[in-house]
Amino acid sequence: MLLKNDFSLPLPPESAFGALLDLERVAACMPGAQLSGTSGDDYLGTIQLKVGPIKASYEGTVRIAETDAAGLKAVLQATGREVDGHGSAEASIRAGVTAEGNGSRVRIETDLNVQGRAAQFGRGVLGEVTQRIIEQFAQNLEAELLGPAGSAAGEQVTTAPEPATDNGSLDAWQVIVLPQLKKSAPQIAVTAIGVLIGMLLGRATCRRRHGTRDASGHGARAAAGPDRWS
Amino acid sequence: MVYIGESVGRLEDSRLLKGVGRFVDDVDAPGQLWLRVVRSPLAHARVRGLDTARAAALPGVTAVFTGEDVRHIDRIPQRLKLTDDDVSSSLQPVMAQKYVRYVGEPVAVVIGEDPCLVEDAAELVDLDLEQLPVLLDAREATAAPATQPDVPNIATTLHVGYGDVEAAFAAADHIVSNEFRIGRHSGVPLETRGVLAVPDVGRRTLDIWGYTKVPHFNRRLLAELAEIPEVSIRVHNVDAGGGFGIRGEFYPEDFLVPFFAQRLGRPVKWIEDRVEHMMSANQSREQIYELELAIDASGEILGMRCEMWHDNGAYLRTHGVTVPQLAATMLPGPYRIPAFDAHVHVALTNKCPAGTYRSPGRYEGTFARERLLDMAAQELGMDPIELRAINLLRTDEMPHGRAMSALGTDMVLDAGDYQGLLKRTLEASDFADWKRTVETAPHDGKLYGLGIACFLEKSGLGPYETAALEVDPSGRVRLIVGGTSLGQGIETVMAQVAGETLELDLNCFEVVHTDTEHSRDGMGSWASRSSVVGGSAVLVAAQKLKRTITEIGAELLRCEPDEVEYTGGEVHRRGRSRKHVTLQQIATACDPVSSARRGREAGLRSTGIFEVQHMTYPYGVHLAMVEIDAETGGVRVLRYFVGYEVGRAINPKLVEGQIRGGIAQGLGGALYEVFAYDAQGQPLSTTFMDYLLVTASETPVDVGVLITEDAPAPDNPLGVRGAGEGGTTAAGAAIANAVADAIGRADAVSELPVTPASIRATLRT
Numbered sequence: 001m002l003l004k005n006d007f008s009l010p011l012p013p014e015s016a017f018g019a020l021l022d023l024e025r026v027a028a029c030m031p032g033a034q035l036s037g038t039s040g041d042d043y044l045g046t047i048q049l050k051v052g053p054i055k056a057s058y059e060g061t062v063r064i065a066e067t068d069a070a071g072l073k074a075v076l077q078a079t080g081r082e083v084d085g086h087g088s089a090e091a092s093i094r095a096g097v098t099a100e101g102n103g104s105r106v107r108i109e110t111d112l113n114v115q116g117r118a119a120q121f122g123r124g125v126l127g128e129v130t131q132r133i134i135e136q137f138a139q140n141l142e143a144e145l146l147g148p149a150g151s152a153a154g155e156q157v158t159t160a161p162e163p164a165t166d167n168g169s170l171d172a173w174q175v176i177v178l179p180q181l182k183k184s185a186p187q188i189a190v191t192a193i194g195v196l197i198g199m200l201l202g203r204a205t206c207r208r209r210h211g212t213r214d215a216s217g218h219g220a221r222a223a224a225g226p227d228r229w230s
Numbered sequence: 231m232v233y234i235g236e237s238v239g240r241l242e243d244s245r246l247l248k249g250v251g252r253f254v255d256d257v258d259a260p261g262q263l264w265l266r267v268v269r270s271p272l273a274h275a276r277v278r279g280l281d282t283a284r285a286a287a288l289p290g291v292t293a294v295f296t297g298e299d300v301r302h303i304d305r306i307p308q309r310l311k312l313t314d315d316d317v318s319s320s321l322q323p324v325m326a327q328k329y330v331r332y333v334g335e336p337v338a339v340v341i342g343e344d345p346c347l348v349e350d351a352a353e354l355v356d357l358d359l360e361q362l363p364v365l366l367d368a369r370e371a372t373a374a375p376a377t378q379p380d381v382p383n384i385a386t387t388l389h390v391g392y393g394d395v396e397a398a399f400a401a402a403d404h405i406v407s408n409e410f411r412i413g414r415h416s417g418v419p420l421e422t423r424g425v426l427a428v429p430d431v432g433r434r435t436l437d438i439w440g441y442t443k444v445p446h447f448n449r450r451l452l453a454e455l456a457e458i459p460e461v462s463i464r465v466h467n468v469d470a471g472g473g474f475g476i477r478g479e480f481y482p483e484d485f486l487v488p489f490f491a492q493r494l495g496r497p498v499k500w501i502e503d504r505v506e507h508m509m510s511a512n513q514s515r516e517q518i519y520e521l522e523l524a525i526d527a528s529g530e531i532l533g534m535r536c537e538m539w540h541d542n543g544a545y546l547r548t549h550g551v552t553v554p555q556l557a558a559t560m561l562p563g564p565y566r567i568p569a570f571d572a573h574v575h576v577a578l579t580n581k582c583p584a585g586t587y588r589s590p591g592r593y594e595g596t597f598a599r600e601r602l603l604d605m606a607a608q609e610l611g612m613d614p615i616e617l618r619a620i621n622l623l624r625t626d627e628m629p630h631g632r633a634m635s636a637l638g639t640d641m642v643l644d645a646g647d648y649q650g651l652l653k654r655t656l657e658a659s660d661f662a663d664w665k666r667t668v669e670t671a672p673h674d675g676k677l678y679g680l681g682i683a684c685f686l687e688k689s690g691l692g693p694y695e696t697a698a699l700e701v702d703p704s705g706r707v708r709l710i711v712g713g714t715s716l717g718q719g720i721e722t723v724m725a726q727v728a729g730e731t732l733e734l735d736l737n738c739f740e741v742v743h744t745d746t747e748h749s750r751d752g753m754g755s756w757a758s759r760s761s762v763v764g765g766s767a768v769l770v771a772a773q774k775l776k777r778t779i780t781e782i783g784a785e786l787l788r789c790e791p792d793e794v795e796y797t798g799g800e801v802h803r804r805g806r807s808r809k810h811v812t813l814q815q816i817a818t819a820c821d822p823v824s825s826a827r828r829g830r831e832a833g834l835r836s837t838g839i840f841e842v843q844h845m846t847y848p849y850g851v852h853l854a855m856v857e858i859d860a861e862t863g864g865v866r867v868l869r870y871f872v873g874y875e876v877g878r879a880i881n882p883k884l885v886e887g888q889i890r891g892g893i894a895q896g897l898g899g900a901l902y903e904v905f906a907y908d909a910q911g912q913p914l915s916t917t918f919m920d921y922l923l924v925t926a927s928e929t930p931v932d933v934g935v936l937i938t939e940d941a942p943a944p945d946n947p948l949g950v951r952g953a954g955e956g957g958t959t960a961a962g963a964a965i966a967n968a969v970a971d972a973i974g975r976a977d978a979v980s981e982l983p984v985t986p987a988s989i990r991a992t993l994r995t
Contacts, residue, residue, distance in 0.1 A: 084350075084353050086268075086353065087271065115272055115361075115910060115912060116272075117505075119910070119912040120509070120913050120914065
């Protein structure tokens with residue numbers, strides 16, 4: 001599954017690119033996620049997701065695989081595994097920054113490969129869940145970077161706030177509208193890992209413009225258009 | 231007393247409708263443990279290691295076993311060996327060893343006190359898997375490098391045919407060809423699989439509940455694989471909530487449960503959950519055809535040529551190459567095709583292994599052939615019905631031999647009036663009215679179309695079946711049959727055959743099957759064989775018992791057998807004396823001492839065996855009327871009709887039930903059901919949210935069935951032909967033809983299932 005997102009940042013491209021690679025700070029914006037340390041080049045993280053009465057935990061690592069400082073591009077590799085279970089997720093994230101007016105535009109392509117029970121449950125649900133989690137993450141990131149003063153860059157976040165639980169993780173139970181389906185818990189959590197990994201890059205003032213998926217995904221929205229970074 | 235040909239109520243129903251049937255999950259053993267299978271989450275991987283420590287440490291877990299524990303066990307062999315090629319490297323091990331080849335493949339089992347506990351514990355088994363590239367397309371498999379050192383991409387290739395195909399195509403006025411694809415779907419029985427194995431440590435025996443379909447074969451296989459004397463294993467009877475070809479075959483779990491029960495010396499039970507079922511029970515149907523017809527100017531078929539890619543999933547299971555072989559050999563169908571050639575690639579991919587599903591090979595091939603005939607009719611400017619009529623075999627061409635072997639038997643189409651059935655079906659359905667209805671339908675955003683498909687079925691595979699009868703002094707008659715119940719009503723039909731012969735009320739009979747203690751041998755129920763071969767064995771046994779009863783009755787009446795008459799279980803002395811003995815008196819007089827005095831074995835019983843060399847070939851016609859919503863691409867089947875020749879219907883209501891149920895399953899494959907996989911080989915249809923099983927809402931209300939008995943089968947004494955599959959066979963073809971007709975282009979459909987998306991795409995081009 002190919003996830004594509006892009007954001008405007010009120011920072012010069014070089015600064016934006018540098019900020020993108022500061023993984024530790026953006027992790028906190030991911031619902032239910034924490035970076036727990038490093039091991040060599042790997043950042044270690046966990047993500048816990050609460051889906052109604054069910055909690056699912058995943059462990060993952062993320063690593064900056066390639067950086068092209070001159071070209072303002074980077075590739076990250078990430079993996080995650082279900083703590084109790086056989087689910088897993090891998091992501092290859094390609095990020096690039098270009099100048100846009102006085103600021104920058106960040107484009108991220110996440111090639112997300114989910115395996116195990118999560119991938120097998122519910123065609124179409126995975127993409128839907130992913131989209132919702134991105135929206136939640138974008139809001140958190142904006143709040144983190146801009147503080148209560150809000151929209152310094154002059155754009156409005158258009159998504160409605162997502163219901164959150166007391167520990168800050170996304171309560172996908174309410175979001176995903178499949179409360180009867182117990183098995184969806186790991187799915188949502190695995191998706192969240194992929195999203196975490198993808199969105200770890202999206203630091204600074206995030207203005208989500210497009211959230212698109214490739215055409216094979218169910219319910220894909222309109223493509224990002226000619227400015228799509230590749 | 232007439233029972234054969236009567237729609238008597240099912241004997242099974244008195245228990246099933248009262249809720250006192252016994253299915254495998256109804257059976258529990260004192261002290262039983264539960265087994266949970268740890269399944270591969272990846273479609274193709276090298277197994278680097280398994281860590282079972284966390285699972286084993288969970289309180290209540292008795293044991294965790296891995297592939298290492300069954301490394302010495304042979305792979306599961308083919309039940310039907312239809313190829314001489316060595317396919318041993320394509321067979322499935324009882325548990326994964328170095329590699330896993332599909333999502334759902336067993337890699338370990340956890341056994342413990344409680345079903346929920348072992349499910350949790352299974353998730354704690356740590357799998358260290360190295361992901362490998364996956365192969366998901368049968369056609370790509372022929373050219374792709376081998377994905378694994380020990381297992382070929384192409385398990386084997388089959389080549390069947392007869393006549394001079396090159397000459398036929400050289401002489402053709404028209405050559406019509408197309409590629410056809412059939413989606414992966416399967417029988418999805420209401421009851422999932424399950425096994426309970428109870429070892430008796432002291433007596434060194436093993437009792438098993440849950441084997442169905444082919445219990446004797448499965449017992450023999452377990453005995454061989456686990457090195458247990460066959461006689462020490464007893465399979466018990468259970469009811470079965472559906473079979474359809476897939477349920478009851480010997481799967482890895484059918485070995486793992488009894489094997490580890492034996493090892494632990496404790497009863498072990500496993501009941502498959504639905505998600506497991508959707509990723510590990512046999513799937514079916516997925517084939518690609520390149521099909522060509524050579525036709526002369528008058529519309530007569532000169533030859534047929536086919537290259538086919540059969541996607542058998544990760545392994546060859548017990549069916550071996552049954553499905554692709556039947557697809558190829560049955561492809562000419564009921565038509566006069568002087569030259570035929572089929573080349574089949576049996577591919578292994580990283581999906582759930584495939585096996586037979588109701589009308590295996592024929593559903594697929596009938597779709598391809600009947601679609602191509604409609605395309606040919608359009609090219610020739612002929613009416614599709616007329617094109618079929620002139621090519622159907624005539625009565626003066628029967629019996630019609632084809633120089634091929636199907637399921638190991640020489641192919642001889644035994645008898646039949648194919649053209650006559652087409653005519654009768656069109657009349658009985660009032661097809662002229664269907665045409666009027668479609669032509670006069672309002673153009674309100676809807677498209678209407680009609681589809682027709684003719685087909686040939688096969689049934690009654692031998693080589694033999696057995697039956698036995700025993701009369702109790704109470705007058706109760708135990709009828710032991712070698713066939714098994716899949717929910718099809720076998721107990722009723724077998725009792726009808728025995729009841730008519732012995733002139734006894736059906737309630738006198740207790741029909742026993744699937745119990746190896748009573749039924750020492752049997753071939754099981756599959757290939758629409760039970761009425762044909764099993765029914766004939768019952769007839770033989772009942773005729774023998776009738777003779778025995780008559781002889782013993784005469785002995786008791788102190789006269790010669792030709793001086794008595796058998797009537798309704800009683801034996802009467804002819805003439806004026808009116809002396810007679812009842813069945814109870816005769817059975818009572820068969821005690822050991824009295825029998826010995828008369829120089830007979832004790833007991834009142836008989837056995838029968840029926841052997842047959844050839845299959846018998848039923849045939850039929852399907853008609854469909856569909857409505858397409860041009861906006862959404864949605865298809866509704868408005869009318870459906872099946873004409874089917876069964877030789878002789880022992881119970882017409884049950885035949886009709888078979889056909890109606892078969893239509894629903896055929897409709898599923900035509901429009902709804904598909905096991906989808908993502909690019910990594912992850913199964914995406916693991917619940918009924920995504921696997922669209924046909925419900926009453928999708929099943930057409932207006933379904934007509936014409937059962938004909940015009941061509942009794944010459945090779946069995948009852949004259950019956952199998953009735954289990956003809957409702958399914960041509961459903962994909964007829965519905966697809968109707969959809970193409972509604973769209974107005976014969977080439978509009980070349981893939982099943984026909985989805986709203988594909989219809990919308992076609993309507994836009």
